[in-house]
Amino acid sequence: MEQPLRDSDIQLCLDTGHHAYAGGDPVKFMLKHHNRVSYLHIKNFDINVRSKTQKGALAKAVSEGIMVEPNLGGVNMEELLKVLINVNFNGWAIVEQDMYPAPFDKPLLVSKRTYEYLKYIGMVKTDSFGIK
Known part of the structure; x- marks a missing residue:
């Protein structure tokens, strides 16, 4: 990953889950x-599923x-948030799973729990998303 960064000026989309799944440390x-x-x-x-799956x-x-x-995986979201604050991240972010x-009934429940967790750690500071 380092070589393309040295050889270009492209902007990146960092997918924390995919990066970590591939063995990186997104934080x-x-x-x-x-x-x-x-x-x-x-x-x-x-982490457990990754250890059972073929690379x-x-x-x-x-x-x-x-x-x-x-809040259930190998990426420390609270540490990621600290970095985002420290570097004054001003880009776009999306939460996905x-x-x-x-x-049919799983995505809404996951979205609600995820929203509450991200709000709890301070990554979300508004209630304007309409999730109830």
């Missing part, structure tokens, strides 16, 4: 390359529940 990456990250995907992964088999890992709610198959 350290954000600290080091924050000036190149203009878009952030807040996502987390299950590079992300589609299978997703079907086995590799991507989990932000890859899930397939997704039972």
